[in-house]
Amino acid sequence: MIHRPGEAVQDHYPEGFAHCYGCGHLNEHGHQIRTFRDGHDTVARFVPQAYHLALPGFVYGGLVASLIDCHGIGTAADAALRAAGREIGDGPTPRYVTAALHVNYLRPTPIGVELELRGHVKHASERKTIVEVTVTAAGVVTAQGEVVAVPMPATMLTDP
Amino acid sequence: MIHRPGEAVQDHYPEGFAHCYGCGHLNEHGHQIRTFRDGHDTVARFVPQAYHLALPGFVYGGLVASLIDCHGIGTAADAALRAAGREIGDGPTPRYVTAALHVNYLRPTPIGVELELRGHVKHASERKTIVEVTVTAAGVVTAQGEVVAVPMPATMLTDP
Numbered sequence: 001m002i003h004r005p006g007e008a009v010q011d012h013y014p015e016g017f018a019h020c021y022g023c024g025h026l027n028e029h030g031h032q033i034r035t036f037r038d039g040h041d042t043v044a045r046f047v048p049q050a051y052h053l054a055l056p057g058f059v060y061g062g063l064v065a066s067l068i069d070c071h072g073i074g075t076a077a078d079a080a081l082r083a084a085g086r087e088i089g090d091g092p093t094p095r096y097v098t099a100a101l102h103v104n105y106l107r108p109t110p111i112g113v114e115l116e117l118r119g120h121v122k123h124a125s126e127r128k129t130i131v132e133v134t135v136t137a138a139g140v141v142t143a144q145g146e147v148v149a150v151p152m153p154a155t156m157l158t159d160p
Numbered sequence: 161m162i163h164r165p166g167e168a169v170q171d172h173y174p175e176g177f178a179h180c181y182g183c184g185h186l187n188e189h190g191h192q193i194r195t196f197r198d199g200h201d202t203v204a205r206f207v208p209q210a211y212h213l214a215l216p217g218f219v220y221g222g223l224v225a226s227l228i229d230c231h232g233i234g235t236a237a238d239a240a241l242r243a244a245g246r247e248i249g250d251g252p253t254p255r256y257v258t259a260a261l262h263v264n265y266l267r268p269t270p271i272g273v274e275l276e277l278r279g280h281v282k283h284a285s286e287r288k289t290i291v292e293v294t295v296t297a298a299g300v301v302t303a304q305g306e307v308v309a310v311p312m313p314a315t316m317l318t319d320p
Binding site: 016017019020021022027028029030049051052053054055056057058060061062063065066067069070095097098099100101102103104105108152155156 | 176177179180181182187188189190209211212213214215216217218220221222223225226227229230255257258259260261262263264265268312315316
């Protein structure tokens with residue numbers, strides 16, 4: 001299959017594992033975060049809803065953490081594709097889960113603007129992938145995160 | 161005002177600051193997490209919706225992070241009340257925000273059961289409060305978190 005630039009990592013999660021509240025394209029209630037390649041790194045964009053607030057004017061930190069989480073996992077999956085010389089969409093995207101999540105809230109994230117998340121792989125091995133994610137709002141970095149991603153363990157395979 | 165045992169820390173956030181997506185009692189779209197005193201510590205309980213999944217059978221990690229975040233912030237606010245010899249509800253609850261959030265996902269959190277969050281204050285000063293939070297599902301600890309909470313800065317006061 002030829003890679004189409006508009007395709008996201010999460011578009012090709014296997015159907016049984018594409019219901020994540022953060023990034024599953026089959027979860028109609030969820031955020032449907034989409035991770036795209038951008039040079040050596042990745043990018044995702046998201047516009048919070050008006051009710052995703054912490055205090056008036058500012059985005060809820062739990063949402064910021066969720067965006068970092070799923071974009072980090074998507075970036076780890078993309079790193080596995082790249083390591084195998086694969087393109088997004090030339091087969092199912094490998095599925096990773098979060099072992100640890102760290103978020104530093106540098107300043108309040110304003111609500112009402114598009115957020116840009118950039119992912120950068122800091123470490124990749126068969127055992128785990130560590131991804132750094134920055135969150136930018138209106139040109140200002142408001143949060144930095146780190147996601148420790150591991151391949152989905154067989155113990156998470158349940159009967160549908 | 162006499163403390164009623166059934167009252168939560170968040171029930172007494174000032175009206176202008178009670179719309180948090182995670183714990184504001186005035187946010188009809190949000191999680192409405194409620195933090196109660198339990199001895200020296202705090203407890204909150206939450207039942208995820210069926211669509212709050214990561215993979216089939218397991219709770220979305222971003223939701224787990226969100227619960228830890230808001231219960232940690234509620235616990236920090238309660239610590240400030242206790243330090244002042246105050247009871248929940250004898251006036252407005254002081255408002256804290258998250259400076260940093262760390263979550264270790266120890267094992268998958270099963271969906272379909274009530275989650276119990278326990279908060280414990282590890283460090284408290286005027287500048288910051290550090291709260292440890294454990295998440296238990298069906299008697300098993302599935303995640304541990306740490307929230308660095310700071311008093312809401314004046315820069316977060318916006319005109320309504």
